[in-house]
Amino acid sequence: MRIIAVANQKGGCGKTTTSINLTAALALNGKRVLLVDLDPQSHASLGLNVDSQDSIYNVISKIAPRKLSIDQITRSIDNKFDLVPSNVLVGTLEQELADEIGREIKLATIFESLKGKYDYIIIDCPPNLGFLTINALRASSEVIIPVETSRFSLQGVDRLLDIIRLVKDRLNHNITSRVLVTMFDSRLRHSFSMLDIIKDQFSENLIGTIVHLNVKLKEAAVAGKSVLDYDKYCRGSKDYFSLAKELIAQEQSKESSLSPMSSTMKKVVKDKIKDFGLVSFAFSAPEAKSVYVAGDFNNWYVDESCRMRQKNGTWSASLKLRSGKHQYRFIVDGRWQEDPANPNRAENAFGDANSVVEVV
Ligand SMILES: Nc1ncnc2c1ncn2[C@@H]1O[C@H](COP(=O)(O)OP(=O)(O)OP(=O)(O)O)[C@@H](O)[C@H]1O
Ligand SMILES: [Mg+2]
Missing domain, CATH: 3.40.50.300 (P-loop containing nucleotide triphosphate hydrolases)
Structure with missing residues (x-):
């Protein structure tokens, strides 16, 4: 209890x-x-x-x-x-x-x-x-x-x-x-x-x-x-x-x-993992205090799991995403913006653009 x-x-x-x-x-x-x-x-x-x-x-x-x-x-x-x-x-x-x-x-x-x-x-x-x-x-x-x-x-x-x-x-x-x-x-x-x-x-x-x-x-x-x-x-x-x-x-x-994972369980996990791909997001902003990446893959939530880490002015995060197309944006010191390094975009409901990434 x-x-x-x-x-x-x-x-x-x-x-x-x-x-x-x-x-x-x-x-x-x-x-x-x-x-x-x-x-x-x-x-x-x-x-x-x-x-x-x-x-x-x-x-x-x-x-x-x-x-x-x-x-x-x-x-x-x-x-x-x-x-x-x-x-x-x-x-x-x-x-x-x-x-x-x-x-x-x-x-x-x-x-x-x-x-x-x-x-x-x-x-x-x-x-x-x-x-x-x-x-x-x-x-x-x-x-x-x-x-x-x-x-x-x-x-x-x-x-x-x-x-x-x-x-x-x-x-x-x-x-x-x-x-x-x-x-x-x-x-x-x-x-x-x-x-x-x-x-x-x-x-x-x-x-x-x-x-x-x-x-x-x-x-x-x-x-x-x-x-x-x-x-x-x-x-x-x-x-x-x-x-x-x-x-x-x-x-x-x-x-x-x-209790160690059973072999059947290990197989289920392995099969599931096949449907996912690792996507690396990067964003250059030496002046920024915090950068997050949020998208349809996490219901556009901003939380610790999508916080990017900074090294030499470049913020990065690697996320396991399901196969298919995903829309995302960066949140830089509280401001939402698209990924300037990614030309693939889709218009969103606010009249702005979301960046698009595909996991194959
Ligand atoms: N995430 C939230 N979004 C919007 N409103 C919220 C949220 N969390 C709490 N509130 C509202 O804020 C007010 C204070 O919240 P709550 O009563 O939970 O605080 P509390 O710490 O229990 O207060 P107290 O110290 O008086 O016991 C309430 O009107 C509650 O409905
Ligand atoms: Mg209370």
Whole structure:
């Protein structure tokens, strides 16, 4: 069972949106998932149309008039995944348990009884570093830190990393942390500059999937649904689906390092690889700070997998593409443009041209 806290004390950086939609996307991939709303604002619960009288407060509090078990407060969301709802009383726990010894392990202890029942528990944390967030970190094996690409988005991330280190050292608990870029607006040069800064700062601790700005994510929350239920073909759905796939692939890579690939599987992989060809993209721009290549092969997404590397002023990337014709463009410091070295072009819907490459 993987327990993942979605935490950042900065308000409005996409914690709840990530928690709800990552949960839904993992469930769509056949995983048994529990979403725990640990924020007294109850946005995750309300975002799934759940307005509950009972919450984790009834499980943790000693003075709650109705003492309940975690199973008793858990709701099924359309038989797809489960939710432990929150309500405003959850905010009183910090004060109630102020002097209690072992207050940091309340949630971890409760989760003990859920072993074997879920593949993933996702915890939506409140926007502060108090008792509830510490409990979530202590109960988790991983933390996802959503960071938007706005000007002050990195403020406070250091403090959160300090707290995670404290949980590791003082509470003797192993936890890995990774940053997720959210609300990425590929129309703005500023987003690309921020992405570079975030990449420099977090390098291998940056999640490959980037969540783009997409109004459907907002609309879905207002409609009380996950984005995958609201509009499964929108960019928000694709991004959170890809995030779920990335997390699941980590499980599989752990497993495959334990069990070698069977010979039948090796043949299937070999046959599949035949349909692909390696395409090398290159672009000369010594002054540029970042260059990406995006095209129909990756749904025109800008993310880490299509970031080009720079050497002596030339940016390059090699991608395995399926046989056939592909349209693409370069994104140079946030500006979309065609490949000046490639005369093969096709007009696009914006009245510009896309570059065309063929894999035979
Ligand atoms: N990728 C996105 N594109 C467009 N809107 C988004 C995106 N992610 C989040 N939002 C919107 O931004 C607002 C803040 O997001 P969200 O509630 O997920 O942040 P939060 O970190 O949970 O906030 P809080 O700190 O208050 O708990 C919401 O209105 C949400 O619908
Ligand atoms: Mg929230």
